[in-house]
Amino acid sequence: MGSDDANTILHLASLATPMALRVAVTLGLPDRLRGDGAGVAELADDVGVAPVPLGLLLGHLTTLGFFEHTATGYRTTDYGENLCGDSLTTVLLNLDTAGGRAELAFVELLHSVTTGRAGYDRRYGRDFWADLAGHPPLRESFDRQMAHRLRAEVPQLAAGYDWGRFATVVDVGGGPGTLLAAILAAHPGIRARLVDLDVSAAARTFAEHGLEDRASVVAGSFFDPLPAGADAYLLCDILHDWDDEHAGRVLDRCVEAARPDGRVLVVEPVGGRRAGTDMDLAMLVIFGGRERRVAEFRELAAAHGLALDAVTDVSDGRSLLEFRIV
Ligand SMILES: C[S@@+](CC[C@H](N)C(=O)[O-])C[C@H]1O[C@@H](n2cnc3c(N)ncnc32)[C@H](O)[C@@H]1O
Numbered sequence: 001m002g003s004d005d006a007n008t009i010l011h012l013a014s015l016a017t018p019m020a021l022r023v024a025v026t027l028g029l030p031d032r033l034r035g036d037g038a039g040v041a042e043l044a045d046d047v048g049v050a051p052v053p054l055g056l057l058l059g060h061l062t063t064l065g066f067f068e069h070t071a072t073g074y075r076t077t078d079y080g081e082n083l084c085g086d087s088l089t090t091v092l093l094n095l096d097t098a099g100g101r102a103e104l105a106f107v108e109l110l111h112s113v114t115t116g117r118a119g120y121d122r123r124y125g126r127d128f129w130a131d132l133a134g135h136p137p138l139r140e141s142f143d144r145q146m147a148h149r150l151r152a153e154v155p156q157l158a159a160g161y162d163w164g165r166f167a168t169v170v171d172v173g174g175g176p177g178t179l180l181a182a183i184l185a186a187h188p189g190i191r192a193r194l195v196d197l198d199v200s201a202a203a204r205t206f207a208e209h210g211l212e213d214r215a216s217v218v219a220g221s222f223f224d225p226l227p228a229g230a231d232a233y234l235l236c237d238i239l240h241d242w243d244d245e246h247a248g249r250v251l252d253r254c255v256e257a258a259r260p261d262g263r264v265l266v267v268e269p270v271g272g273r274r275a276g277t278d279m280d281l282a283m284l285v286i287f288g289g290r291e292r293r294v295a296e297f298r299e300l301a302a303a304h305g306l307a308l309d310a311v312t313d314v315s316d317g318r319s320l321l322e323f324r325i326v
Pocket of ligand 1: 129146147150172173174175176177178179195196197198220221222223235236237238241
């Protein structure tokens with residue numbers, strides 16, 4: 001291996017830049033250094049950190065073009081503006097949000113690869129969902145992240161499938177209800193219920209969209225019996241959070257609740273189609289889950305009384321798998 005390759009690999013593997021970016025966003029440095037910027041001592045005082053290490057952090061991010069020197073300190077560059085404000089990028093980089101905190105589970109990747117289990121539980125002493133339940137601000141940041149991450153795809157998901165053939169839909173683990181609200185807005189004939197451990201964000205979403213007469217929320221676990229008798233049970237980005245045993249239990253709950261001619265609709269990034277390999281690893285370290293491939297979904301579903309009828313690449317990032325009960 002040439003020294004160029006070795007340097008490239010070491011550069012790729014170094015945690016310095018990923019962590020420097022995350023710490024800068026968590027401290028709000030890009031926002032604080034917009035415009036004329038500030039001196040290091042003043043900024044350190046402002047954000048409550050030590051000036052010398054802060055200078056090291058800004059120095060590294062300046063070599064990468066996020067900040068630039070001024071006569072008296074640093075200011076954010078146009079490129080660094082990408083780290084400002086409330087965007088999916090800043091939500092994911094902020095170590096105080098659910099997404100930023102979860103990313104640190106990658107430190108436990110060796111444990112996850114060795115055991116197949118989540119690194120998150122090992123790092124934080126409880127699983128991701130219990131952690132959110134124990135920290136309401138984390139839960140709130142997670143719901144914001146979920147809404148942000150689907151924003152661009154929601155119109156594709158709502159338009160890319162014939163939802164209108166269903167009179168009743170249960171959104172299983174529906175989170176903030178962003179997708180369901182868009183589906184209901186596009187199809188006035190559908191009535192829906194959304195089940196989640198925490199339904200406060202979804203209740204707000206439905207109220208904001210004036211959908212309370214057609215959409216209701218049910219606080220509860222999808223490992224318990226689901227609202228019965230619907231035409232379709234939607235699982236958007238649910239199964240990839242779980243190992244086969246738990247994913248199978250969620251499918252069982254859908255099958256036993258659905259009408260005999262009902263459908264189970266799985267929407268998520270599918271391995272080999274829309275899923276990136278980095279997300280695969282993220283699902284592993286955070287949840288002990290993975291981005292399954294179509295054949296894996298078919299096999300898992302068959303073991304729980306479902307047959308795969310169709311796969312549609314319904315949006316830029318996700319596929320929709322339609323299952324019928326056999
Ligand atoms: C990745 S989010 C997806 C949310 C939503 N389907 C979407 O696509 O925006 C997973 C959701 O599963 C919910 N969840 C996790 N465990 C659950 C359980 N045991 N019962 C019900 N919901 C659960 C979480 O609260 C979260 O809202």
